[in-house]
Amino acid sequence: MSPTTDSPSRTLAAFLAGLRYQDIPPAVIARTEDLFLDWFASALAGKGARQIEIIERYAAAMGPKEGSATILTSRKSSSPYFAALVNGASSHLVEQDDVHNGSVFHPAAVVFPAALAAAQDLGKSGADLLVAAVAGYEAGIRIGEFMGRSHYRVFHTTGTVGTLAAAVAVGKLMDFDTGQFLHALGSAGTQAAGLWEFLRDAADSKQLHTGKAAADGLLAAYLTRDGFTGAQRILEGAQGMAAGMSSDADPAKLTDGLGSRWATAETSFKFHASCRHTHPAADALQVLMQREGLRHDQIAAVNTRVHQGAIDVLGPVVNPQTVHQAKFSMGTVLGLIAVHQQAGLTEFEQQALQDPRVAQFREKVKMTLDREVDGAYPARWLGRVEVETTDGRKFSAAVDVPKGDPDNTLSRPELEHKAAKLIAFSSAASDAEISNIIARAWRLHEERELSELF
Amino acid sequence: MSPTTDSPSRTLAAFLAGLRYQDIPPAVIARTEDLFLDWFASALAGKGARQIEIIERYAAAMGPKEGSATILTSRKSSSPYFAALVNGASSHLVEQDDVHNGSVFHPAAVVFPAALAAAQDLGKSGADLLVAAVAGYEAGIRIGEFMGRSHYRVFHTTGTVGTLAAAVAVGKLMDFDTGQFLHALGSAGTQAAGLWEFLRDAADSKQLHTGKAAADGLLAAYLTRDGFTGAQRILEGAQGMAAGMSSDADPAKLTDGLGSRWATAETSFKFHASCRHTHPAADALQVLMQREGLRHDQIAAVNTRVHQGAIDVLGPVVNPQTVHQAKFSMGTVLGLIAVHQQAGLTEFEQQALQDPRVAQFREKVKMTLDREVDGAYPARWLGRVEVETTDGRKFSAAVDVPKGDPDNTLSRPELEHKAAKLIAFSSAASDAEISNIIARAWRLHEERELSELF
Numbered sequence: 003m004s005p006t007t008d009s010p011s012r013t014l015a016a017f018l019a020g021l022r023y024q025d026i027p028p029a030v031i032a033r034t035e036d037l038f039l040d041w042f043a044s045a046l047a048g049k050g051a052r053q054i055e056i057i058e059r060y061a062a063a064m065g066p067k068e069g070s071a072t073i074l075t076s077r078k079s080s081s082p083y084f085a086a087l088v089n090g091a092s093s094h095l096v097e098q099d100d101v102h103n104g105s106v107f108h109p110a111a112v113v114f115p116a117a118l119a120a121a122q123d124l125g126k127s128g129a130d131l132l133v134a135a136v137a138g139y140e141a142g143i144r145i146g147e148f149m150g151r152s153h154y155r156v157f158h159t160t161g162t163v164g165t166l167a168a169a170v171a172v173g174k175l176m177d178f179d180t181g182q183f184l185h186a187l188g189s190a191g192t193q194a195a196g197l198w199e200f201l202r203d204a205a206d207s208k209q210l211h212t213g214k215a216a217a218d219g220l221l222a223a224y225l226t227r228d229g230f231t232g233a234q235r236i237l238e239g240a241q242g243m244a245a246g247m248s249s250d251a252d253p254a255k256l257t258d259g260l261g262s263r264w265a266t267a268e269t270s271f272k273f274h275a276s277c278r279h280t281h282p283a284a285d286a287l288q289v290l291m292q293r294e295g296l297r298h299d300q301i302a303a304v305n306t307r308v309h310q311g312a313i314d315v316l317g318p319v320v321n322p323q324t325v326h327q328a329k330f331s332m333g334t335v336l337g338l339i340a341v342h343q344q345a346g347l348t349e350f351e352q353q354a355l356q357d358p359r360v361a362q363f364r365e366k367v368k369m370t371l372d373r374e375v376d377g378a379y380p381a382r383w384l385g386r387v388e389v390e391t392t393d394g395r396k397f398s399a400a401v402d403v404p405k406g407d408p409d410n411t412l413s414r415p416e417l418e419h420k421a422a423k424l425i426a427f428s429s430a431a432s433d434a435e436i437s438n439i440i441a442r443a444w445r446l447h448e449e450r451e452l453s454e455l456f
Numbered sequence: 457m458s459p460t461t462d463s464p465s466r467t468l469a470a471f472l473a474g475l476r477y478q479d480i481p482p483a484v485i486a487r488t489e490d491l492f493l494d495w496f497a498s499a500l501a502g503k504g505a506r507q508i509e510i511i512e513r514y515a516a517a518m519g520p521k522e523g524s525a526t527i528l529t530s531r532k533s534s535s536p537y538f539a540a541l542v543n544g545a546s547s548h549l550v551e552q553d554d555v556h557n558g559s560v561f562h563p564a565a566v567v568f569p570a571a572l573a574a575a576q577d578l579g580k581s582g583a584d585l586l587v588a589a590v591a592g593y594e595a596g597i598r599i600g601e602f603m604g605r606s607h608y609r610v611f612h613t614t615g616t617v618g619t620l621a622a623a624v625a626v627g628k629l630m631d632f633d634t635g636q637f638l639h640a641l642g643s644a645g646t647q648a649a650g651l652w653e654f655l656r657d658a659a660d661s662k663q664l665h666t667g668k669a670a671a672d673g674l675l676a677a678y679l680t681r682d683g684f685t686g687a688q689r690i691l692e693g694a695q696g697m698a699a700g701m702s703s704d705a706d707p708a709k710l711t712d713g714l715g716s717r718w719a720t721a722e723t724s725f726k727f728h729a730s731c732r733h734t735h736p737a738a739d740a741l742q743v744l745m746q747r748e749g750l751r752h753d754q755i756a757a758v759n760t761r762v763h764q765g766a767i768d769v770l771g772p773v774v775n776p777q778t779v780h781q782a783k784f785s786m787g788t789v790l791g792l793i794a795v796h797q798q799a800g801l802t803e804f805e806q807q808a809l810q811d812p813r814v815a816q817f818r819e820k821v822k823m824t825l826d827r828e829v830d831g832a833y834p835a836r837w838l839g840r841v842e843v844e845t846t847d848g849r850k851f852s853a854a855v856d857v858p859k860g861d862p863d864n865t866l867s868r869p870e871l872e873h874k875a876a877k878l879i880a881f882s883s884a885a886s887d888a889e890i891s892n893i894i895a896r897a898w899r900l901h902e903e904r905e906l907s908e909l910f
Contacts, residue, residue: 052683063535064678065519082518188653188659189661191653192651192654193668194649199646199696199697199699200686202688205685205688211646228514229506230507230511231659232657232659233659234656241768246701314695318694
């Protein structure tokens with residue numbers, strides 16, 4: 003009833019409304035191009051997967067025959083809603099898209115599908131897309147941090163918070179003012195959904211979560227543009243998101259360092275093709291085995307000392323039955339590292355479920371809650387492993403900054419290599435097209451329009 | 457990981473898979489026709505409203521130019537997804553659609569839009585539609601009861617639970633087996649969303665909630681049909697709906713009386729055009745004023761003794777600014793009853809905000825939590841009012857079964873009268889068409905196909 007009253011939501015909305023390209027440091031713009039390429043390749047890597055083909059068929063049945071936006075995996079056009087839906091679904095399939103540690107949120111998978119579809123529909127430039135993406139990242143990361151750890155215990159933050167991040171990105175492409183951003187947040191937040199329960203059954207919901215977050219966020223922005231109103235305090239209100247889905251929400255997080263802290267550039271790239279919660283331990287095991295010169299069959303037991311979130315998300319996966327589930331199995335990920343020295347897409351497809359040595363190694367791995375690791379999380383994701391060898395020796399290793407984190411990030415050549423591998427994995431583009439995609443990403447800030455993507 | 461294990465979700469899914477037309481008592485089938493007419497008229501009554509026209513434009517922009525399903529308000533065709541979206545949005549706009557007391561859930565607004573769109577798309581009969589609707593009502597009502605009062609305090613149950621009810625109805629039209637129903641529940645439940653926060657700002661989210669619940673439930677069923685999988689225990693699982701969005705969930709409610717108790721027939725019709733939480737007090741005030749021969753200007757104060765849910769939902773609305781908000785203002789509703797003897801659509805449009813006598817009466821009304829009323833809720837919605845007159849007399853009145861409840865239901869002539877008024881309100885159909893709509897509803901069980909609705 004008090005739309006003019008100050009609130010954390012309003013402060014955030016005012017920041018988003020005022021954000022201009024020239025306000026964003028060049029390094030953040032360049033990092034956003036990095037994130038764009040990493041996302042684009044991740045989305046293409048989902049091509050051909052059963053879940054994605056089902057959603058493509060749904061888009062074909064329910065959407066228009068052609069439209070202003072591109073479905074990346076099929077290279078068909080559709081309306082922006084269905085392009086965001088399919089591209090959002092495929093972005094997260096191979097689990098190689100980016101992640102922001104502090105919010106445990108995968109921004110690219112929801113922000114870019116919505117922003118690219120809307121940018122195509124609205125005839126916007128590469129620079130417009132970059133500003134929109136930064137707006138989506140800055141808002142989504144802060145909202146994820148605001149919702150807190152209690153939210154992530156049950157809810158898939160990328161699905162819930164992702165709906166708002168996507169709405170913000172599209173709203174920025176529509177030049178929303180403060181009031182419109184508040185309405186868009188309201189309409190997005192009241193659609194926010196996504197539960198972790200699917201992990202227990204290796205069900206397909208993760209693709210639904212990212213696809214729907216992108217599409218529903220886009221929907222919220224398009225409705226807002228036409229005058230549809232939303233709650234003014236969907237985040238911190240008495241019957242808002244935090245009230246319903248968090249017990250440790252902190253409104254100060256919503257406005258933390260707006261305009262000075264660039265959360266976009268805090269986003270990590272994934273190095274292993276698995277759930278991010280496995281990465282610190284995977285890096286630490288790799289360091290330990292190299293340092294001590296150990297082979298997998300010399301190891302009798304591995305104790306990974308982890309934060310509670312890792313136990314919540316990975317704990318239910320005891321005996322993985324699918325490749326996707328294997329990516330949420332700490333034992334399988336460490337088994338791939340131990341036996342095959344890497345846990346990339348190819349190893350997951352060809353070895354995670356097939357190689358009996360990986361399954362044997364899996365049985366040797368346990369997770370233990372570590373107070374130090376848990377205390378540092380989610381700001382820092384510490385890797386701590388303890389290994390006992392078959393001949394009774396004991397070792398431990400610690401990695402404080404997993405590969406891909408901002409302080410240990412991927413260079414542009416590393417990102418190009420990763421992107422090329424991702425796209426080649428699903429045969430979604432030719433080598434020449436891959437080169438072109440990479441070249442366009444690096445000059446995204448200069449691109450006048452985005453209709454022809456390949 | 458144990459899809460063959462017994463669970464309340466599975467028991468419910470097995471009941472839904474086995475449900476046949478001939479298993480449903482004729483009186484329940486007939487009541488479902490009543491509910492269908494009441495819904496159809498409610499959906500048409502939303503025609504021309506700003507929120508609905510915005511969503512119609514969205515459907516036109518994002519959907520196909522034509523399709524197998526009918527958007528009732530515009531009489532245009534589209535794909536089933538967009539027909540469910542728009543029809544779901546319009547169903548609840550005038551707040552005259554049905555409600556199930558025990559679950560505090562409005563089944564028609566979400567079940568029929570999805571079921572009708574899918575039935576048209578799949579070429580199903582009226583009898584098929586009725587069975588599908590019964591499946592959706594039986595499941596949705598039990599899931600609403602399962603989620604409990606704690607859920608409803610923050611979440612709009614019709615939005616959240618409605619997504620699953622819609623998925624069930626569409627799944628029944630697709631002849632789902634037990635396993636498919638479990639997947640559809642999983643995919644619907646992980647999309648379940650809708651927060652009450654919008655009430656504080658009189659925002660448009662209610663239309664978004666019912667529209668999205670119908671459309672997203674339909675989406676869940678269509679994906680399931682094509683092999684998309686969902687969590688097997690989305691309701692009662694450790695990271696499922698109840699874990700995330702309820703503190704008093706009772707799994708026994710999910711299977712309560714399956715096959716013997718017909719929850720569909722427990723559904724109430726709305727008599728006043730306002731939030732159901734106002735109805736018991738409105739009925740009681742009407743009884744009291746008639747009994748004592750009081751005029752509105754003889755009344756100095758009204759104390760409505762209510763359940764906590766009424767305070768939660770109506771309490772934030774102190775000074776209504778829109779017709780929609782007025783429907784959530786206890787004082788305004790009682791003011792219309794006191795001054796105009798009824799609180800129908802026309803009174804809300806023409807008097808609720810305009811008539812100073814209604815505003816004066818509103819200021820005389822307060823709500824007080826009553827232990828007896830609260831204890832009976834949500835199974836029974838008791839009306840208790842205490843009135844003090846300007847000359848110092850004190851009266852009280854009690855209504856135990858508000859008009860429209862199963863034990864005080866609307867007859868078919870009363871339903872026809874209500875439907876005709878609803879449709880005429882928005883000029884959505886001619887008198888001849890209204891007669892035809894009513895006649896078709898009463899023979900719905902015999903209809904071979906549903907493509908031509910007007």
